[in-house]
Amino acid sequence: MGEKKKKIIKTIKVDLDKCNGCRACELVCSAFHAAPKYSSNNPARSRIRVIHDPLKDVYVPVYAGEYAKAECMGRDKYVIDGKEYDECSFCRASCPSRDIFKEPDSGLPLKCDMCEDDPAQKEPLCVQWCLNDALIYEEREEEVEEEVKQEDVEIGLESMIDKYGLEKIMDTVARISLSKKG
Numbered sequence: 001m002g003e004k005k006k007k008i009i010k011t012i013k014v015d016l017d018k019c020n021g022c023r024a025c026e027l028v029c030s031a032f033h034a035a036p037k038y039s040s041n042n043p044a045r046s047r048i049r050v051i052h053d054p055l056k057d058v059y060v061p062v063y064a065g066e067y068a069k070a071e072c073m074g075r076d077k078y079v080i081d082g083k084e085y086d087e088c089s090f091c092r093a094s095c096p097s098r099d100i101f102k103e104p105d106s107g108l109p110l111k112c113d114m115c116e117d118d119p120a121q122k123e124p125l126c127v128q129w130c131l132n133d134a135l136i137y138e139e140r141e142e143e144v145e146e147e148v149k150q151e152d153v154e155i156g157l158e159s160m161i162d163k164y165g166l167e168k169i170m171d172t173v174a175r176i177s178l179s180k181k182g
């Protein structure tokens with residue numbers, strides 16, 4: 001058993017009744033995470049995606065969650081107002097069976113990081129930009145067991161190894177480090 005420590009749990013509550021599908025959240029998220037910051041915007045790079053059906057006035061913002069290196073054994077399908085959505089439409093994981101929540105150029109998994117930055121943001125950017133108040137930011141303190149947090153770079157590397165194999169990644173890293181030294 002690990003040691004207990006206090007942790008701030010951050011949540012974003014999504015009020016579907018208020019979302020009108022404007023996609024400002026996607027824009028600002030992709031711009032905030034561009035390098036350099038705000039140098040570009042592309043919803044395909046956003047860590048929140050709005051699944052939508054304008055004819056039925058259905059808009060469902062979904063946040064990118066943990067990377068899953070294998071597809072799950074089962075699939076889910078949702079029916080809303082009589083419309084059946086594609087399998088796994090509302091899943092938060094970046095996984096091999098879908099293109100959503102993957103950096104379009106590299107294929108690396110994307111995950112919402114609550115806009116953690118230095119200096120800290122007052123609230124996550126998507127919340128600040130949602131003029132309809134469909135996204136509501138909340139914080140609470142909880143006692144949790146200390147966990148070893150996996151670094152982003154480790155998650156990214158793991159997904160590249162899953163995709164291309166360890167040998168190819170090692171060769172590529174060796175080649176790049178040689179060219180950097182030269």
Ligand code: SF4
Pocket residue numbers: 018019020021022023024025026050059061129130131132133134135
């Ligand atoms: S910014 Fe708000 S209203 Fe617009 S799509 Fe995102 S969650 Fe919906």
Ligand code: SF4
Pocket residue numbers: 028029030032046047048063111112113114115124125126127
């Ligand atoms: S909290 Fe930040 S990282 Fe997460 S979806 Fe919103 S803008 Fe993107």
